[in-house]
Structures are given as structure tokens and as C-alpha cells.
Amino acid sequence: MRRPLFAGNWKLNLLKAGAIDLVSALRKGLEGEKRAEVLVCPTFTAIGAVAEAVKGSEIAVGGQDLYWQDSGAFTGEVSGPMLADLGCRYVIVGHSERRQFFGDTDETVGKKLRAAQKSGLEPIVCVGERLDERERGVMREVVGRQVDGALGGLTKDELKRLTVAYEPVWAIGTGKVASPEQAQEVHAFIRERLRGLSDETTAREVRILYGGSVNPENVRGLMEKPDVNGALVGGASLKAETFLKIVRS
């Protein structure tokens, strides 16, 4: 199993100066930290500055989305080679906010993750059910379809070069975190699904992060669960002190 990953998703926040301040404080606070891998995903406009600021440290930088074509007449988009060129190692794909507000589907998420890997980036593929889907008892159908829809057809090697993030939509930005038991149940289900797409060894090597209202108080209980291999953190990643507490947990 790879090292746990703690990823900060800064979403549409922070101008360049604020982004540099935040990542510089993280850099200082994480000196010598080898147990976990730490990633920050700034807005596109701050990626270059943040990548400069972490040079020589272990902090990785990632994008929050990408387009699947490398270049061309696609106004407003950003491609995998462009993110790699700025120093990104990771990219988030299929975040529920992209699915909800910007039309991402399992099919486009699949294209994006393949484009990311082709550019040498590791995709973090987000899946998760909405509250009404959980209440209707179709959580497994929804998450299963998202996993198969985006990851189906990948080789074992390709599966090993990605991370999955389980982010129940009802827990994102709401303060309503999934209980460790709820998270473990879905993470185990996702791993089972990965096993179906590959084999036991491959499924065990894929990191599955939990995301949705993670904070310094609830992270430890989540991380104690066997199939939770890190966290994708939104709101609590915007303050160095809280994000550092989460990583040190």
C-alpha cells in the first residue's frame, strides 16, 4: 500500500499572494514529514506561483480539472500537458461540483482521467452519491456506476496510477461528515468494484481518499478505517493550521 495522501482542494479561492502565503506556511510546518504525502490543488491562475514556492519540498501540486484534448480551439480550457508544464503531478477529475454545475459525466470523467495519465499526471477520480440517492437506498448503484463508468476498460497498470476519492455530496461543505463506519462501508465497496475491474493486488494498491467536511476533529476516526487511505479536504485546507493538524493526525 502506498503512503496516505492528504490533498487540499482550494476550489475557487485565493489570489496569488494568499496562495503563496498558505503553501509557504504548509512547507514550514511539514518539514521532515515523511509518513504522508501532501498535495495542494490551487486555482489555475495560482498553480505556477505555488509550484515555484514548493520547489525542493515534498509538497505536490495538482490541478482541479482538465480538458481531454491537448490543444486546439477549446476556449477557456486547460490541458494535461499544460498542467504538467507548470509542475503539477496530480489533477482532480469528476469532482461533484464539476458534475453538478459544469456538466461532467462518467463518460467525460473517463476521458479526462485517461488524458491526465497520458500527460504523466495522476488523476484523483471523485465519486459519491447525493443525499436523495442515499435516502432512496441507491448509493451502491450510483457509486458503482460512477466507478465502472469512468474506470472500466483501464489496464491494471493504469488503475495503479490513479487515486479514487469517495466524496458523498451531502457531506461536501455542509459540516455533516460521514461517520467512519459509513465511509468504510463505501470504501470497501469501491475496492470490491476495483477488484472486479482488475485483481486483488491491483485493488489493494489503489488509494481511496475520503472527502466531505473533513476537519482536525474527525479525521483520525476516518483514517483508522482499513480502506480509508487519506483525505480530500476543501474548506479546512484553506488555513495552514487546520490542514497541518489534519495531516499530522
Ligand code: PGA
Ligand atoms: P469540504 O470539501 O472539505 O469543504 O467539505 C471537500 C471537497 O469538495 O473536496
